[in-house]
Amino acid sequence: MKLEILNAMSEQEIIEALGTRKEKIEIARKLKELKLPHKKSEKYRYYDIESFLHKEITLPKSGFEAKEHKNALIIENAKVIAIPKQEGVEVTFKEFSDVASNHFDSLYYLSHLLNQKAIVIRISKDSNFEIKHIVSSNEFLSYRIVLFVDSNVKAKVYESFEYCGDNLDRLLYGIDAIIARDASLDFIKNQTLNFSVEPIATNYFKLDSNATCNFLTFDFTSKSGLNIFKAELKEHAHFDATHLIYGTNSAKIGTISEIEHTEKSAKSNQDARAILNEKARGIFDALIRVTKEGIYASAHQNSKAILLNSGAYMASKPQLEIYIDDLEASHGSTTGQLDKTQLFYLRSRGINEVEARKMLILAFANSAISKIEDETIFNRVQIDFEKAYYGDTKLDCIKTCHECEENILKG
Amino acid sequence: MSKILEIKNLKAKIGNKEILKGLNLDLEEGKVHAIMGPNGAGKSTLSKAIVGHFDVEVTDGEILYKGKNIVDWEPEERALEGIFLSFQHPVEIPGVNNAYFLRTAVNAKRKHEGKEELNAAEFLRKMRSLANELGLKPELLNRSLNEGFSGGEKKRNEVLQMMMLEPNLVILDEIDSGLDIDALRAVSEGINKMKDGKRSFLVITHYSRILDYIKPDYIHVLKDGKIVKTAGAELVKELEEKGYSEFEEK
Numbered sequence: 001m002k003l004e005i006l007n008a009m010s011e012q013e014i015i016e017a018l019g020t021r022k023e024k025i026e027i028a029r030k031l032k033e034l035k036l037p038h039k040k041s042e043k044y045r046y047y048d049i050e051s052f053l054h055k056e057i058t059l060p061k062s063g064f065e066a067k068e069h070k071n072a073l074i075i076e077n078a079k080v081i082a083i084p085k086q087e088g089v090e091v092t093f094k095e096f097s098d099v100a101s102n103h104f105d106s107l108y109y110l111s112h113l114l115n116q117k118a119i120v121i122r123i124s125k126d127s128n129f130e131i132k133h134i135v136s137s138n139e140f141l142s143y144r145i146v147l148f149v150d151s152n153v154k155a156k157v158y159e160s161f162e163y164c165g166d167n168l169d170r171l172l173y174g175i176d177a178i179i180a181r182d183a184s185l186d187f188i189k190n191q192t193l194n195f196s197v198e199p200i201a202t203n204y205f206k207l208d209s210n211a212t213c214n215f216l217t218f219d220f221t222s223k224s225g226l227n228i229f230k231a232e233l234k235e236h237a238h239f240d241a242t243h244l245i246y247g248t249n250s251a252k253i254g255t256i257s258e259i260e261h262t263e264k265s266a267k268s269n270q271d272a273r274a275i276l277n278e279k280a281r282g283i284f285d286a287l288i289r290v291t292k293e294g295i296y297a298s299a300h301q302n303s304k305a306i307l308l309n310s311g312a313y314m315a316s317k318p319q320l321e322i323y324i325d326d327l328e329a330s331h332g333s334t335t336g337q338l339d340k341t342q343l344f345y346l347r348s349r350g351i352n353e354v355e356a357r358k359m360l361i362l363a364f365a366n367s368a369i370s371k372i373e374d375e376t377i378f379n380r381v382q383i384d385f386e387k388a389y390y391g392d393t394k395l396d397c398i399k400t401c402h403e404c405e406e407n408i409l410k411g
Numbered sequence: 412m413s414k415i416l417e418i419k420n421l422k423a424k425i426g427n428k429e430i431l432k433g434l435n436l437d438l439e440e441g442k443v444h445a446i447m448g449p450n451g452a453g454k455s456t457l458s459k460a461i462v463g464h465f466d467v468e469v470t471d472g473e474i475l476y477k478g479k480n481i482v483d484w485e486p487e488e489r490a491l492e493g494i495f496l497s498f499q500h501p502v503e504i505p506g507v508n509n510a511y512f513l514r515t516a517v518n519a520k521r522k523h524e525g526k527e528e529l530n531a532a533e534f535l536r537k538m539r540s541l542a543n544e545l546g547l548k549p550e551l552l553n554r555s556l557n558e559g560f561s562g563g564e565k566k567r568n569e570v571l572q573m574m575m576l577e578p579n580l581v582i583l584d585e586i587d588s589g590l591d592i593d594a595l596r597a598v599s600e601g602i603n604k605m606k607d608g609k610r611s612f613l614v615i616t617h618y619s620r621i622l623d624y625i626k627p628d629y630i631h632v633l634k635d636g637k638i639v640k641t642a643g644a645e646l647v648k649e650l651e652e653k654g655y656s657e658f659e660e661k
Contacts, residue, residue: 340465345502348462349516349572350490350523359515363506363555370506 003110004053007035019059020113023097027109034106043105043256046283046315047226052170052198055140060172062115062143064093073121076134078143078173080119088125088153093117096146099176100204103230104258108202111142111172118144118176128156128374135171135197136164142172149211151180158377159189163197174202174228179211188377189217191225192384203229207237209263215241216371218381220388222249226283231259233266233294243272244368246388247280247312254283254315261294268298273368274305275361275389276312284314289321290329297327305335306364361389414475415440415580415611416461421472423460430456432636433472438580438611439629445614445622447647448633449655454615455499457633458584461613462496463489476580490516491523493579497569497586504556509568510538512556517575541574544604546597562589570601581605582613587621599624619647632658 006014011028014020020028036053037044062078069082073091083091096118103109112118135141149155179185185205193199205213211234217227231239245253259268274282284303299322305314318331338360346356365385372378416438423431430453438444448454459467461474463486473480481489504512518528529537542552547567557565566586573581583602587595602612602625614625622630622644630646631638632655639658640646 339502341502342504344465344486345498345504346507346512346516347486348464348490348496349512349576350487350519351512351516352487352519353485355515355519356487359507359512360504363504366506 001059002054002056004036004038004050006031006110014113018113021095021097021116024113026101027097027099027112030101030103031106031109031113034104034109036106036110043285046281046313047252047254048224052200055170057140060114060140060142062117062119064117064119066091071128072130072132073119074132074134075119075143077137078141084127084129086127086129088123089127089129090122090124092120094120096120096144096176100206100230100232102232102260103202103204105202105228105230105256107172107200107228108174108204108230111144111174111202114142114172115144118146120146120148122148122150123153123155124150126154129158131157131159132162133160133171133173134162134164135193138169140169140172144173145175147175147177147185149177149179149183149185152182153180154184156186156374157188158374159187160380161191161193161199163193169197171197171199172202173199174204176204177206177213179205179207179213181208182210183208184212186214186373187216188372188381189219189227190377190381190384191217191219192221192388193225194222198223199225201227201229203227205229205231205239207231207233207239207266209235209237212238213240214371215239216368217241217243217255218369218384219244219253220246220385221253222247222251222280224252226253227255227257229255229257231257231268233259233261233263233268235263235265237263237266239266239268241268241270242368242371243270243284244365244385245273245282246275246277246365246385247282248277248388249280250278251280252283253280255286256283257286259286259288259299261288261290261297261299263293265296266294266298268300270301271368272301272303272316273364274303274314275308275365276305276314277308279311281312282314282316284316284318284333286317287319287321288329288331290324290327292323295324295326297324297329299327299329301331303333304364306361307335307337308361358390362386365389413440414438415477416613417473417475419473419475421457421460421474422470423456423467424470425456425466425468429470430467430636431460434633434637436631436638438613440611441608442628443606443612443614443625444629444631445616445627446631446633447616447619447650447655450617452633452655453636454633455584458496458582458613458615461489461582462486462494487519490576490578491520494582495573495576495578495580496582497566497573497584499585499588501557501565501569503558503560505558507556509554509556510535510552513538513572513575516572520576538571538575541601542571545571545574545601546593547571563591563594566590566594566598567601570598574601574605578610580611580613582615583625584615585617586614587616587618595621595624619651622647634658
C-alpha cells in the first residue's frame with residue numbers, strides 16, 4: 001500500500017488498513033484530523049515528503065529478541081537485538097497507547113499506528129547508555145521507543161546510527177520521553193547515514209515540574225532526513241535544544257518543532273546551526289508557544305546558517321506564539337556566508353584561503369558540538385563532523401593536532 | 412641602506428571614496444618608521460593596502476616589497492613573504508583555538524620557507540615562553556582566538572603572533588590604542604626585542620606616546636592621502652607643538 005491513501009480513509013478504515021488494535025482509534029482520529037502532509041503543507045514545503053509517502057510499502061514489523069549488552073540498546077531493522085545491562089534500566093516490548101494528545105505532526109501518530117508494540121525503557125537510577133540503530137533492510141522500517149525517566153534520576157542517552165546494506169529504504173521512528181519531576185535527560189542524536197535510507201524521527205518530550213532536558217541533534221549527511229519533535233514544559237521545567245546539520249549533495253535536512261510552555265516559570269532555548277554545501281537544503285521550522293498559564297517563561301530560539309555556495313539553500317522560520325506579557329523571549333535567524341573579516345584575519349597570517357575557510361567552518365560547528373559534556377561522545381561527534389566535512393584523508397592529522405595541543409596545554 | 416618597501420604614487424579607494432591620492436613612501440631595511448597623521452588621513456588604509464585587505468581597492472601605483480610589486484598578491488602570499496600587520500581591532504573568532512591557529516600559521520610560514528614544521532611540543536614551549544614574556548595569561552592560549560579578550564590582551568596576542576611568525580616587515584596599526592601603561596610597556600618591550608638591524612617596522616599612530624617606547628628612525632606625516640613631510644625623530648616635538656595643521660604637501 002501507499003501511505004498517502006490513508007488521507008482518504010475514516011479512522012476505522014485506517015485501523016483496518018494498518019492492522020492496528022481498535023484501542024488506538026483515538027490515535028487514528030488524530031491522524032485523520034491532522035492529515036498526512038503533502039508538498040503544499042506549510043511545514044513540509046522545503047522537504048520532499050511526497051516521495052516518502054508515495055512509495056509502495058509493506059507494513060513494517062518491529063520485534064524483540066534481545067541479549068544483554070554492556071551499555072547499548074541495539075535495534076537492527078526494527079528488531080531489538082540487545083538491551084543495556086544496567087541497574088535501573090528496564091527494557092520491555094509492549095503495547096503502548098498513551099500517546100501525546102496534542103502533537104502537531106501527523107507522522108507522529110502514523111508511526112504509533114504502524115507499531116502494535118513499543119520498546120519501553122524505564123530508567124529508575126542514574127544511567128548512561130547508547131541507543132544504536134542498525135539499518136540494512138531494503139524495506140520500510142518503523143518502530144517506537146518510550147523512555148520513562150523516573151523522578152530525581154539523571155539519564156544520559158546517546159543515539160547513533162549504523163548502516164550496513166546497499167539498497168535501503170525509509171525509516172520512520174521516534175521516541176516518547178516522559179521525564180518525571182526533578183529528573184533530567186541528556187539526549188544526543190548523532191546521525192551520519194549517507195546512503196539511500198531516509199530517517200524521519202518524530203519525538204515527543206514531556207517535562208514534568210523541575211525536569212530538565214538537553215536535546216542535541218547532529219545530522220551530517222548527503223541524504224535527506226528530518227527531526228520532528230514536540231516538547232511540553234510544566235512548571236520550572238527547562239528544555240535546551242541544539243541542532244547542527246551539515247548537508248551536502250542534494251540533502252534536505254532539518255528540524256520541525258514545537259515547544260510549548262504550559263505552566264509558569266519554564267525555560268526553553270533552541271539553537272539551530274546549519275552548514276550547507278552544494279545543493280543541500282536546510283530546514284528550521286520551529287515554534288515556541290507560551291500559553292496563558294506560562295507566565296514568567298524564558299523562551300529563546302536562534303537559527304544560524306552558513307551557505308558554502310550559491311546552490312545551497314536555508315529555509316528558516318523561527319516563530320514565537322505568546323499569549324502573556326510576563327516573560328522573556330527572543331528569536332532570530334541569520335543566513336549568510338563566512339565572515340570576510342575573520343577570513344581575512346586568518347589569511348593575513350599566512351593561512352591559505354581553503355584552510356582558513358575550513359577553520360571557520362569547524363569553529364562554527366564546534367560552537368554546537370562543544371555543548372556535549374561527555375568527552376567520549378564529544379570526540380565521536382567531532383570526528384564525525386570532521387569526517388563529513390574534510391573527508392577521511394586528513395582526519396588523523398587534524399585529530400592528532402587537537403589532542404596533542406590540548407594535552408600539552410593541560411600540562 | 413636597502414629599501415624593504417617602496418610605495419610609488421599609490422592611489423587607493425574604499426568603496427567610491429579615494430583615500431590614498433598618490434602616496435610615495437620608502438621604508439629602509441632594519442629601521443623603524445613612524446607614520447603620524449590626523450583622523451581620516453589614510454593611515455589605516457595604507458596599512459590595509461600593504462597587506463591586501465579586501466576593503467581597499469588599489470587604483471594606481473605600486474607597492475614594491477623587496478623589489479617586487481605585491482599589489483596583486485593574495486594576503487597569505489604577502490604574509491608568507493614576511494609582511495605582518497598588527498591590527499588596530501583584532502577580530503574575535505569563536506571556536507578557533509588560539510594555539511591551534513597560531514601553530515597552523517607558524518607552520519605554513521615554515522613550510523613556505525622550506526623549513527621543517529614545528530611539532531606540537533616545540534611549538535608550545537616557544538609560544539608559552541613568549542607569552543610569559545609578554546604577560547599574556549597562559550589560559551588565553553587555549554581559548555578561542557581573541558574571544559572575550561580585553562583590549563590589552565588582544566594587543567599582546569598580536570605581538571605574540573608577530574614574535575612567533577618572525578616577519579621581515581612589521582606594521583603596527585595603533586598598537587597603543589586601548590593599552591594602559593603596563594600593557595604598553597610589555598608590548599613595546601616585545602617589539603623592541605624583535606629589532607635585529609634587519610627587520611623593519613612601520614608604526615602607525617595618532618599620538619607620540621608610543622614613540623617614547625619604540626624609538627623611530629624616521630617620522631612621516633600623512634595628510635589627506637599623501638606623505639607631506641619626512642624627517643628624523645625630532646619631528647615628533649614639532650608635531651606636538653604645532654599639530655598637523657601646519658603641515659601641507661611640499
